[in-house]
Amino acid sequence: MLKFSKEELDTLDKIISSRRDIRGNNFIDKEVSNKKLKIILESALKAPSVGYSQPWHFKIVKSDKQKNKIYKNFKKSYIKSFKKFEDRPLYKKLKLEGIKESSVNVAVFYKKSHKEVLGQTYMKRSGEYSVVCAIHNMWLTARALNIGIGWVSIIKPKKIRKVLNVSNEYKLIGYLCIGYTKNFLDEPELKKVGWDKEKNLQDCILK
Numbered sequence: 751m752l753k754f755s756k757e758e759l760d761t762l763d764k765i766i767s768s769r770r771d772i773r774g775n776n777f778i779d780k781e782v783s784n785k786k787l788k789i790i791l792e793s794a795l796k797a798p799s800v801g802y803s804q805p806w807h808f809k810i811v812k813s814d815k816q817k818n819k820i821y822k823n824f825k826k827s828y829i830k831s832f833k834k835f836e837d838r839p840l841y842k843k844l845k846l847e848g849i850k851e852s853s854v855n856v857a858v859f860y861k862k863s864h865k866e867v868l869g870q871t872y873m874k875r876s877g878e879y880s881v882v883c884a885i886h887n888m889w890l891t892a893r894a895l896n897i898g899i900g901w902v903s904i905i906k907p908k909k910i911r912k913v914l915n916v917s918n919e920y921k922l923i924g925y926l927c928i929g930y931t932k933n934f935l936d937e938p939e940l941k942k943v944g945w946d947k948e949k950n951l952q953d954c955i956l957k
């Protein structure tokens with residue numbers, strides 16, 4: 751049985767703790783090689799999945815034309831959501847994506863299996879949760895390669911599928927902007943700017 755040392759546990763903690771969501775105010779103009787992108791994507795395939803269904807699918811987006819279209823959709827959705835945050839003027843000042851500034855974007859989709867999936871009979875969304883596990887593997891692996899990832903969810907999945915020519919059998923789970931960054935902040939940016947406070951373990955334990 752493979753056993754890990756205390757040093758390796760410390761390294762894992764360092765990677766987990768220093769992972770950040772990277773946005774356009776931090777990405778730099780340096781290409782992520784296909785070799786590095788493959789390492790990131792292959793880490794996704796090692797994620798746990800309900801009934802070993804491995805329901806993840808990836809669309810790699812490098813063309814400026816597609817990125818521009820996706821960015822336009824983000825902008826529209828972002829402006830539309832101003833109303834929801836009327837009482838939080840800070841919202842309008844936040845940079846919440848890095849679609850054009852990042853080297854490569856990856857849209858991550860879930861596809862429902864045609865056969866019954868072990869473990870998914872009662873918790874129908876377990877397949878989607880599995881795709882989130884895959885995304886998190888990518889996020890941590892990228893961090894270990896000193897590459898940043900930013901997750902963008904202020905977009906309309908239907909529009910994104912259309913731009914990327916992906917059929918409606920595939921459900922968009924995450925839209926990721928991947929690239930080198932000038933900085934990995936020591937704390938979440940939304941914490942630093944005072945959007946929300948950090949919870950501690952006690953806050954999260956149900957009594």
Ligand SMILES: Cc1cc2nc3c(=O)[nH]c(=O)nc-3n(C[C@H](O)[C@H](O)[C@H](O)COP(=O)(O)O)c2cc1C
Nearest residue numbers: 769770771773845846847901902903904938939940
């Ligand atoms: C499901 C999901 C969706 C997110 N969507 C966005 C987004 O649309 N724009 C953005 O700037 N950050 C987005 N984030 C990043 C979070 O804001 C970020 O993870 C959080 O503020 C904590 O910061 P950290 O990831 O740097 O530790 C998303 C994160 C998750 C997990």
